[in-house]
Amino acid sequence: QSALTQPASVSGSPGQSITISCTGTSSDVGKYYLVSWYQHHPGKAPKLIIYEDSKRPSGLSNRFSGSKSGNTASLTISGLQIEDEADYYCSSYAGSGTWVFGGGTKLTVL
């Protein structure tokens, strides 16, 4: 069970859109419709922003969207805001009741 692969960092300007990728294998990301995404501001608890590949929790801004193609899932944030600056993590089911996270991506809003 290896960690999912995410870019270490991405950046964008306010109002722009960015996409963060999350690459796994045919045994996790590519096999199940169970990729989640979390926003993590340091010192705070992580926050669920996408589940089951592309579903948003109730009340969450539609600026956040999730998608998947093959073994790679993606998180897109549109209309970037200063408060979106945070670390973002993907997670996937890996079979046999186990789960695996990505290494995390630091989003900088310039």
Add this chain to the structure above:
Amino acid sequence: QVQLQESGPGLVRPSQTLSLTCTVSGSSMTGGGYYWNWIRQRPGKGLEWIGSVSYSGSTFYNPSLRSRLTISMDTSENHFSLKLSSVTAADTAVYYCAAGGYGDYADWGQGTLVTVSS
């Protein structure tokens, strides 16, 4: 919404057992189809799923920690626990408890820092 609060020692000696408890409020642990999870973040690293216990009491462990790990739940006290044996400095981390459906951790505790040091 479920409220979660971690508790336990902030300092553990090497080779000893790390023990943490997560107290649950706002939901029955056996109702609602929840899975109760432990997740950690080592210094400068990403999130790592440690393991979980389901609403029915089934347990699931990270294969890399399985030999040292026990997760249990006490429905009478409405809490679940983590025990990690034979700890080393590599187990120093912020430990979170989290709850949700199957793999979507909608509710989190604030996290507790556990340092392994002599």
